[in-house]
Amino acid sequence: MVDRIAFVGTGRMGANMARRLRDCGFAVTAVHDARAVAAEELAREIGAAAPGSLAAVTAAADVIFTVVSDDAAQLGVFAEAGDSLLTGARGKVFVNCATISPATHVEVERRCRAAGAASLEGCMASSIPQARNGTLYLMCAGALADFERVRPILEKLSCALRYVGPTGRAAQVKALVNMVMNINTAGLAEGLGLGAALGLDLGILREVFSQTGAASQVLKTDGEDMQNREHSCFFSAAHAAKDSGIACALAREAGLSLPLARATQEQFEKMVRLGLGQLDKSGVAELTFRERHGLD
């Protein structure tokens, strides 16, 4: 019997993963979102149902991907009372792809086990285009047997599928990836902002960066966007603030002082306070270029 698949959370990542699995021939039977209209549009597009309740989503599928926005949303869809994915969940497998805290993944696993279901972390270290074409960098954690159970599905989403250990591990790795990525992003914005203030040609400066120890992946993905103030959102500043915050919380628990991670978290939180949280993370350059300073 072929697995029926459902998605909870149909933002751009979740929607693209659903499209991708549909294109690969899987039966995507149901989609659901807190914004019902988003789920209904996607459902029409890919020929799925858009049930109004979470219990109906679980009933409609064998493997349920959740791609929600934060810890509260993740715990909310697995509520222990009221409408919940846990209703009738015995034997189902949940793959939870939000970037949330390791502790929330552990709690969700506990709730799923109590309901007779399995839960996996499926942490994605990639962005929206990779979700659409099945080339996510996908780190999974949980029980190995559950991972093997859904591996054929996951392999269609990922060009680099990794099992990294028990539940919580993938979220830790993801938090570290995003912490370092955010530091490199905020640092690049400072370099380009200072270069602009000095009157340097930013095209040449980026070329020099690319040939030297200043080179980085975010230079490739965000450097030109910072120069051109092109901040269409692939990975929002609000998400960057959240992810750096998860990493800084882990550091505090571990008794480590990480001044760059903290300074980076503060920069992205400043963007949120200034109403810039929905810009792409490249928008941190709005804080470091003089003519943009004060956001005039």
Place this chain on the structure above:
Amino acid sequence: MVDRIAFVGTGRMGANMARRLRDCGFAVTAVHDARAVAAEELAREIGAAAPGSLAAVTAAADVIFTVVSDDAAQLGVFAEAGDSLLTGARGKVFVNCATISPATHVEVERRCRAAGAASLEGCMASSIPQARNGTLYLMCAGALADFERVRPILEKLSCALRYVGPTGRAAQVKALVNMVMNINTAGLAEGLGLGAALGLDLGILREVFSQTGAASQVLKTDGEDMQNREHSCFFSAAHAAKDSGIACALAREAGLSLPLARATQEQFEKMVRLGLGQLDKSGVAELTFRERHGLD
């Protein structure tokens, strides 16, 4: 007539540049260092003189490279009184390769012009092996005619030779390169240090970093060294502190607040205070790994 070439400052960068030009068939006639024994050893090795005075260095050469350690040393070898490279300097070309402040390059240029000599910035964004095999990333600034005059020599030192404008420009670009490189380095050390504290496999973590938005040039050059505490010096923490300091001073003058650059400068200055300034910049991981914390 073939140019005679001299070097002032025979640390590992200067010595390797001298070896390289000698290997390319140039006449390296004189070398000089504040540590006379270092100059004498190099002189014996490459068949040059090691005159005791700076004036004698100028007399022995047409093109003089200076590769000294800091602003004070740079101004010292171009002293306006006492023993100085400026003595008998009419018609000579100085190529100043230290990482120093833009303002010092401008002042040196003023003094050279007053003595009838030319000065160029030759800022290197590479390290010791590249000096030896002629593959430096070399950014030059100064009068274009002077640059063209010595270009055949510079081309033997560099696989990427760039003229970036009037004097001071190359030092600005170099300061920005190193500022961003240092941020990425200090940030990587935080990511790996937190990963170690969480009990993650750092080999896998580095591999994940390399495939995601956390990838960077310093991950390639310094990541494994951070893990293994292998901090043999290619680019010292003390130099990193100095270069980040130059960039932060430029930012202050420009009225910019750059919190990551400042936090990075503080980390490398902390290393210097703790007596770790002569470790490679990768040694910043000594501050971010818990079992190393407190430097036990």
